[in-house]
Amino acid sequence: MEKVTIATVAERAGVSRQTVSNVINTPEVVRAETRERVRAAITSLGYRVNQAARQMRTGRSRLIAVRIESGSDGINGSVLDRFLHGLTDAATLAGYRVMLYTAADDADEIATYDDLLTAHDLDGFVLTSTHHGDPRTSWLAARDVPFVTFGRPWGAPDTHSWVDVDNDAGTLAATKHLLKAGHRRIGFLGWPRGSGVGDARRTGWAAAMTAAGLDVTGLSVAVIDGVDSGAEAAGRFPDDLTAVVCASDSLALGALRALPGRAVIGFDDTAVAHAIGLTSVSQPLAEAAARCMHLLTELLDGRAPATSTQLLLPPSLVVRQTA
Amino acid sequence: MEKVTIATVAERAGVSRQTVSNVINTPEVVRAETRERVRAAITSLGYRVNQAARQMRTGRSRLIAVRIESGSDGINGSVLDRFLHGLTDAATLAGYRVMLYTAADDADEIATYDDLLTAHDLDGFVLTSTHHGDPRTSWLAARDVPFVTFGRPWGAPDTHSWVDVDNDAGTLAATKHLLKAGHRRIGFLGWPRGSGVGDARRTGWAAAMTAAGLDVTGLSVAVIDGVDSGAEAAGRFPDDLTAVVCASDSLALGALRALPGRAVIGFDDTAVAHAIGLTSVSQPLAEAAARCMHLLTELLDGRAPATSTQLLLPPSLVVRQTA
DNA sequence: CGGCATCATTGGATCGATCAAGTTGCGGAT
DNA sequence: ATCCGCAACTTGATCGATCCAATGATGCCG
Incomplete structure (x- = not known):
């Protein structure tokens, strides 16, 4: 040898x-x-x-980085894990490898970018969990570092490429499914206003209800994510409610417990939904990951389109026993 | 700049x-x-x-690799994800970064080792899902590549360092907990013989029963993992059974469905268990990951103990509503 | 005060690839 | 016959760190 x-x-x-x-x-x-x-x-x-030698000469490492969330291993944590799986597969196919990192907050994450870029010459980043006023994208953009986000730039202009799932369409489809089944008093159990994702999910429900000529007054409840908090909040719905669309499977689980016999639809199609037969909106995570990787390789290989690309993928409703 | x-x-x-x-x-x-x-x-x-330059001279990359399972995103898939989170944290603390890869089977994985080692000069590996006749460990050992496994070398001698969770102790504790609560007819719902992990979990239950002077004849049922298969198999238990210890949360979920009102304990303390209040045996995954990383850095920094180290970590029982 | 070991620091070579500039050979136009 | 252009290939320099051997400075002792 x-x-x-x-x-x-x-x-x-x-x-x-x-x-x-x-x-x-x-x-x-x-x-x-x-x-x-x-x-x-x-x-x-x-x-x-020998990648190290090549990298030293060309300045490119064929490495991309993704953040892995430290804690938050609840029901919903698995969503990002599934995305990560898809991304690793897609990256391997494209001849790149995935490097992991953790970060406590945005500032910490930016410091990590700096380290990864100077020490390891990382070629690009895939960001998840974008949010209002996200400082990460502007930092990367200012340094001309190639990146793609999984999640749209909430509140900011579309200056970079991103892939997102159409949250509105998800709850819209869920609500329509319930309407078709004859439900008229359909509530929405979601998160406090301010999170882009949560607001979008509420919007889809409201749109379907309004389109059906139904009044939504008093049918929307907001609470911090969690099974217990969901169960507690579900008690606040009017008595004549027959169905609930939820912003997450955790909340749906709470709703199921608090309102037995009522139709319930969750969001994210997590393992829990699968296990207990909860109808849920499923995000096409593997496809989202592949699309992210595709956009990123376009950037990296210099054949980037003149303008940035935005992709909105439709989720699908997985119908099980609860609705 | x-x-x-x-x-x-x-x-x-x-x-x-x-x-x-x-x-x-x-x-x-x-x-x-x-x-x-x-x-x-x-x-x-x-x-x-600049890591690339350092690496070219020293031949070391400060990179370790871990496999991320492609499919298998069921209830139990999250166990490895949690381990991965812990490992990333531990590696970062130790000044290493984690690189991901996927592989279809053992042969494919070995080919990937070869690529990672020659192209990226990887320093070491952490293997998961060890099994009988595992060809990966001998391949790595033959090339003097530092590695640690999470999972003992089933059937093979202890020639390398490993960390594992004491499966016997987990089901033993679960069974004792049920015995203490007054149960006498306690069944075990597990996997077909042959998997080291599954057999160990059965052994723990059997040991507790025997120690209590109870007969276990007809109280052990084996089936492929899954909620539905678990429910089906749970129907085969004798009618006078009052409690079931399961080899996984999936099986436990099936048992709960098939045997309402009976006490049920699962294994792995997944999100599902947390969500539905299932009592379950919890593996100390973050600690296992940290220990793996510790053993690996000892190997990498040359201050390895003369003999390999084996660590068996005790799981803990998380008591919830179902038992 | 010269000799010599010890410590701190330096300059050149090197890892394995790619870049940039140069060489060779050959056919076609002048 | 000479020159030019082009394709095909070669040679030396370079990326940024570390290794190695050598140098200068310092102190101690006889």
């Missing part, structure tokens, strides 16, 4: 180092015959490019 | 490159006064070591 470098291959194939490099990076400039000879040498020796 | 290299720092501090390198890597050989001057220059310039 001697060390196999580009020089070893060159010697074996009877050419210079540069020609081997050309075969690898710009095959079209090498004569077909020579190219094959070099390729044969590469495979017979089991040669692989 | 000019590029800051070791030469920039050297110039600013009025010393040579090598002295700066010494301050970073072997501070004790530099005179205190010089050391401080160099350190001041480093911070004022915001200098950070």
Whole structure:
């Protein structure tokens, strides 16, 4: 198992180092015959490019970074994990590898960017959990670091590429499903106003109700996410309510407990929903991850479109026993 | 934002490159006064070591790799995700970064090792999901690649360091808890024989029953993991059964459905257990991850103990409504 | 006061790839 | 016959760190 470098291959194939490099990076400039000879040498020796050496010369590492959330391992934490799985697969296919990092808050995360960029020459980032006034995107944009966000830039202009799931459409479809089943008094159990995602999910429900000519007064309840808080809040709905659309599976679980017999639909289609037969809105996470990676590689390989791209993916309703 | 290299720092501090390198890597050989001057220059310039350059010279990357499971996003998939979170935290603390990869099977995974080692100079691996006749450990050992497994080497001798959770102790504690509550006819709902983990979990239950002088004949049922399969299998228990210890939360969920009113205890303390109030055995995943990282850094920094280390961590019982 | 060991620091070579500039060979136009 | 252009390939320099051998400074002793 001697060390196999580009020089070893060159010697074996009877050419210079540069020609081997050309075969690898710009095959079209090498004569077909020579190219094959070099390729044969590469495979017979089991040669692989040393990324560190390449990186030092080119300044590119073929590495992208994603944050993995530290705590928050509740019911909903798994959503980001599923996204991460999809991203790792997509990155591998595109010839990139994924590096993980954790960060306590936005400032900490920005400090980590700095470290990853200077120490490891990271090529790009995929950000999750975007929110109002997010300082991360502007920091990266100011330094011309390629990045894509999973989640739209709430409140900010669309200056970068992003992929998001159409939350409105999700609750809209869920509400329509309930309307079709004959429900008229349908409540919405969501989060306090201010989170873009939560507000969008409420909007979809309201739109479906209004379109059906129904009054929504007193049918919307807001509470911090959680099973217990959801159960408590669900008690505040009017007695004649027959169905509830929820902003998360946690809340839906609470609603199920507080309002037995009523129709309930959750959001995110987590393992819990699957396990207990909860109807839920499912986000196409694997596809979202693949799209993010695709947009990012476009940026990285320089064939980026002149303008940034925004993608809104439709979620789907997974109908189970609870609705 | 000019590029800051070791030469920039050297110039600013009025010393040579090598002295700066010494301050970073072997501070004790530099005179205190010089050391401080160099350190001041480093911070004022915001200098950070270029890992690619360091790596090329030293052959070490300060990178470790962990496999992320592709599919299997059921209830139990989250266990490995939680381990991954813990590992990322621990690695960051130890000055390492985590790189992800996926693999379809053991052979594919070994091919990935080869690629990661030659292309990225990975320093070490943390393996999960060890099993009987695992070819990965011997491949790595044959090449002197540092690695630690989360999961013992089932059936093979303890030639490498590993961390595992004491599965026997988990079901033993669960069963004792039920015995204390007055139950006498306690069943075990587990997986088919052959998986080390599953067999160990059955052993713990059997040991507690035998110690209490109880007969276990006909009280053990084996089935492939899943909620539905668990529910179906739970129907095969004798009618006088009052409690069930399960090898997973999925099975426990099935048991709860098939045997309403009976006491049920699951395993892994997943989000589902938390959400529906299922009593479950909880694995100390964050601690396991930290221990793995600790063992691995010992190997990497050359201060490895002469013999390999094995750690068996005790799980804990999280008592909720179902038992 | 010269000799010599010890400590602190320096300068050149090196890791393995790519970049930039140069060389060779060959056909076609002048 | 000479020159030009182009394709195909080669050579030396370079990225930013660390290794290694050598140098200068300092102190101690006979």
